[in-house]
Amino acid sequence: MLMECELKWALNYHIAKRGEFDNKPILLQHAWRLKHMKNVFLLFGELMHQMIEAEIKILLETGEVLSEAKIKKKLREMLNQVYWQSKYRANKWYKNPKFNQMLFEILYNGDLDEHLIQSIKEKMDKCISGFIQSETIHGVLAKRKVKVMEAEKFRSFYLDGVRVVLSADLIFYDEYNSVYGIVDWKTGKQSTNDRLQLAIYALYLEKNYGAEHLDIELTNEYLEEGINKNYIIDTYDIDHLQEIFHESSKRMTELEENLRCSDDEILKYFQKAENEKTCDWCNFKALCSDELRELHINNFIKGIG
Numbered sequence: 529m530l531m532e533c534e535l536k537w538a539l540n541y542h543i544a545k546r547g548e549f550d551n552k553p554i555l556l557q558h559a560w561r562l563k564h565m566k567n568v569f570l571l572f573g574e575l576m577h578q579m580i581e582a583e584i585k586i587l588l589e590t591g592e593v594l595s596e597a598k599i600k601k602k603l604r605e606m607l608n609q610v611y612w613q614s615k616y617r618a619n620k621w622y623k624n625p626k627f628n629q630m631l632f633e634i635l636y637n638g639d640l641d642e643h644l645i646q647s648i649k650e651k652m653d654k655c656i657s658g659f660i661q662s663e664t665i666h667g668v669l670a671k672r673k674v675k676v677m678e679a680e681k682f683r684s685f686y687l688d689g690v691r692v693v694l695s696a697d698l699i700f701y702d703e704y705n706s707v708y709g710i711v712d713w714k715t716g717k718q719s720t721n722d723r724l725q726l727a728i729y730a731l732y733l734e735k736n737y738g739a740e741h742l743d744i745e746l747t748n749e750y751l752e753e754g755i756n757k758n759y760i761i762d763t764y765d766i767d768h769l770q771e772i773f774h775e776s777s778k779r780m781t782e783l784e785e786n787l788r789c790s791d792d793e794i795l796k797y798f799q800k801a802e803n804e805k806t807c808d809w810c811n812f813k814a815l816c817s818d819e820l821r822e823l824h825i826n827n828f829i830k831g832i833g
Contacts, residue, residue, distance in 0.1 A: 530776055533801035534783060539563070539812045542787050543794055550832075553791050555815060558828045562811045564625035567632035568607075568640065568648060573715040575606050576655055576751075577697060580713055581680050583659075584698070587669065588676065594660045603652060615639070622831030632811065635824075651752055655715050658751030664698075664711050674700045674709070677737075685735040687770065690777045696729045702745075708733055709745045715752060722748050722757075724772070727765045741766070 530537040544563040547556030566574070579599050586592050610629045613620070618635075620628035633640050659665065668674065678699040684691050698711040710729045714722070726746040733739040746759040786797035800807075800816060807813050814824035 530779065532806055533799075533810070535795070535798040535800050535816065536810055536812060537780075538783065538787070538798045539795075539815070542784075546791060554825060554829065555795070556791055557832075558825060559812065559815060561622060561625045561630070561828070562814060565630045565632055565635060565811050567809060568644065569651075569716070571610060571629075571631065572603075572607065572648060572651065575603055576659075576715050577680060577713060579603060580659055580697070584665075584669065584676070584679070587665075588674075594665070596656050596660055599656050599659075600652060603656070607648070611640070619831045619833075622828055623833075632809070636814075651715065654754070655751040658749070658754045659713070661754065662749045662751070663756040664747060664749055668702075668709065669700075672705070673703045675703060676700050677708075683732060683736070685732050687731065687735075687773055690773060692728065692732075692773065694728055694732055696732070699729070699733070707743050707745055708737070708739050709747065711747045711749060714748055714750045718748075718750055718753070718755075718757075723759055723761075723765070724769060726759060727761045727769050730761050731766065731769065 529540060539559055540563055543556065544559040546552055547558065547560035550557065579602060583594055583599065587594060610631060611634075613629050614631040614634040617628055618630065621630040631640070633644065676698065678696060680695060680697060682693060682695045684693045686692070696710055697713050698709075700709045700711075701707075702709055710726060710733070712722070712726060712729075723746075726748065730739075730741050730744045730746060733744055734741055741761050744760070746761065748757045748759075749755075750757070783798065787794070789797050795815070801810075807816065810816070814820050
């Protein structure tokens, strides 16, 4: 996020938190709401991960066969619930975004168009099937004697004095082969950063569990595409990762000086993204865009009464 847009990084991780209370400027109060908003693809990904975690737990504890129909029914119910909240209870979200959800598409576009709805239906079918048929399910969890160590839990470790926060989808120990496994479930397309993300998880295992990186099996499961990719990280990956951490933490430290500014002036001290296309799917465009700001601030004021 920092590399994408410094203002978005500042809003999401620092500035929006100032707007949690109603004695703060309206602009910051609305930033707090926007931070808690999701687009439909991000929402689907989060709900799919929740279902995967629950189904794997049942599979390992009871041996129950995974049911595509059961998973699909539950996902549809959860998606429909968020849609209903967004469409018909916007005032509840304005008043308390922690307990009432809002979809990006409904706030900015008024509704989900038919093409988007069809895309989500197709993605759901492919991802659920991809999960059930994945190599991790059939080739690892169903055949090996594994112990799940962590799943979907926020953890952290220190690298050169900098705290690194992460949340691995699945970490297990293969007791038969004496190797660790890390799996990242992907509901989206492949990215050049995917291997780097797994390398972060491997470093966490090294720091917190004493694992050797050559004894860690790293896996990306691209559910929509039905593709499985395995990696073993090397010294190049680790050096590259440490370089990124060093440069990023240095820049974050420099930017944190700007956070000392007053609530009314703080947005002026962070650079916006140079590529305006990155703004199209940014939660905070209601504040950054001169064309949108007045409309959304007025809607917010009406929404909180």
